[in-house]
Amino acid sequence: MEGADAMFRSSTSPDITILGAGPIGLEAALYALHCGYSVRVVDQAEPGHHLDQWGFVRLFSPFSMNHTPLGSKLLTSLGHRLPPDRAYLTGREHREAYVLPLAEWLSRRVEWLMGRRVVAVSREGLLKGEALGRPERAEAPFRILLEDETGREQVVHSPVVIDATGSYSNPNWLGDGGIPAPGERALRNRIHYHLVDIAGQEKKRFLGKTTLVVGNGYSAATSIVALSRLMEKEPRTRAVWLTRTTGQVPILPIENDPLEERARITRQANQCVQQPGVRWIPGGMVHALQASRGGRKFLVEIATTKGMETVEVDQILAQVGYSPDHRIYRELQVHECFASLGPMKLAAALLSDGSTDCLTQSSAGPETLKNPEPNFFILGMKSYGRNSHFLLRVGFEQIRDLFQLLTGEAQLNLYQEPVPTHFAPVQTIGKSCS
Known part of the structure; x- marks a missing residue:
């Protein structure tokens, strides 16, 4: 894969901006690169910092459920020795063995903005209630306001935004x-x-x-x-x-x-x-x-x-749970569930599933990732809102489903064998996915 560096190098105006450099954000960036898209990754701290916060806790699921074929093939090709699939790692062990090596490789191939807090996301030239369902809303780029550790602010633009910021930073109240x-x-x-x-x-x-x-x-x-x-x-x-x-x-x-x-x-x-x-x-x-x-x-x-x-x-x-911070996208047309605060289509699918065991769940399909806001997607733990049944495995399936939407290729699955070293992109990134 080292010979593919030129293919994966980001342009100055990336196709996709990913908010959050946790496991889902990083895997989404890797998938996007394999589809030929240029990528920007933004995080308020360092990659996988939430894993480090509870790094002393052992994950319930084995390593086989917490990495993707794309990620493992990449790291193995670079000489990294990965844990056995049956191993139960702590959060810190998983971060050090898998997340940080993946982040290090990505950091040289995407626009890498660590130490930047996402203040808000909007549409350029449009307010929340304007251009409902009209093509001009999808055509207007997203404006993303960032703040670094010194308080300096900047605005970056992107045609597609993936919010994978999680919810661990936003605990519920005690009362x-x-x-x-x-x-x-x-x-x-x-x-x-x-x-x-x-x-x-x-x-x-x-x-x-x-x-x-x-x-x-x-x-x-x-x-x-x-x-x-x-x-x-x-x-x-x-x-x-x-x-x-x-x-x-x-x-x-x-x-x-x-x-x-x-x-x-x-x-x-x-x-x-x-x-x-x-x-x-x-x-x-x-x-x-x-x-x-x-x-x-x-x-x-x-x-x-x-x-x-x-x-x-x-x-x-x-220890009363966490909620998604929806202040980030309050100026966007995001349809939230009134009970869970997750995206409405996915929340409805989870409610109808009714399972109490997270292991029985899988991705609810590409359509559940869509919002009224074109080309804005919420993935990972944040997509589940207050529902605590999220698994990384489900997040990886969401990534697969999302790129089926973005490319227009309904059968696209880069996690199937044989795992590719690159993928010829289908250039439909400008298509309105709403």
């Missing part, structure tokens, strides 16, 4: 009904809204302390298991686990779960509530919170099935 609990905004900088390395680098924050964990998903389960390990080292360590769900156990096991790592976390977390150091409060919600003990602790008022209760804790882990 009842999804809005801030009274006192939460003032204490936001002291509350942990993301996964924390409890048993590792951040151990001193939690050892011998009392921690409130809010959430009934796998992130909360992971934290409870980590806290229980600290209890073995320091018996004064305590955890209060608050879930909205009620039932016999905090996390409902999936029968015959094919993902052994997910099954393990579920089993261990449910066993933790039997420990004397863990108190589980089912059917509860955070009503209000305030600082106590000179700002060293929190007083948290909780609404439970038995009435109001106040607990004092040292740390709060608000």
Whole structure:
């Protein structure tokens, strides 16, 4: 593939701008290059930085589900030794073994804008409500306002935009009904809204302390298991686990779960509530919170099935999920689901599927990627909105489907064997995909 460098070199006016240099954004860039398109990649930080934020956590899915044939063939041809397909990597291991080498190769062949935050995307010369369904909307280029780490702003243009920025940077609020609990905004900088390395680098924050964990998903389960390990080292360590769900156990096991790592976390977390150091409060919600003990602790008022209760804790882990940041495209004609905030066509397909197990899901097809806004596409975790069932495998299928739309080739699939080293493009990038 090294001989193909000239073919993959970006022009000064790229055909496609990809927002986000995570796994989906990078794989989309690679696919676009193989289709002959010039590409720009933008990210507010460094490639795969979200993977590094929770890098101490082991993925539920094996490596075989978290890379593409295009990416693996490229890296293997360059001499990289990839992990076995059956390996269960941590986020950091996956980033170092696969994402960063892929990013390094791409950075020399596309317009590479790291450290730029996407402020907003619009159409040149058009407001949100103008040229509805008319050709001139598709003909007007996108204007993308970027801001670098020094606050300097710039505008770049593109005929096609792919939003693969994810949602990990936009956590949900802790309070009842999804809005801030009274006192939460003032204490936001002291509350942990993301996964924390409890048993590792951040151990001193939690050892011998009392921690409130809010959430009934796998992130909360992971934290409870980590806290229980600290209890073995320091018996004064305590955890209060608050879930909205009620039932016999905090996390409902999936029968015959094919993902052994997910099954393990579920089993261990449910066993933790039997420990004397863990108190589980089912059917509860955070009503209000305030600082106590000179700002060293929190007083948290909780609404439970038995009435109001106040607990004092040292740390709060608000692991209540994430939402897409739709401020980026508020001036575009994006049809959002009123419940999930994901693109409406895809959200409707997910709702009709009704599956509770992410492994049973696959891409819902090219048509579900379309928006009223021509040539603007949302891929990856962000496309699922508040739905937490997204898998990287589904994102790779979305990439395949998207380029079937852009090229007009319904059977195009660069992930099928034999995996190509390049692809002769079908020049239909100007076609309105809405």
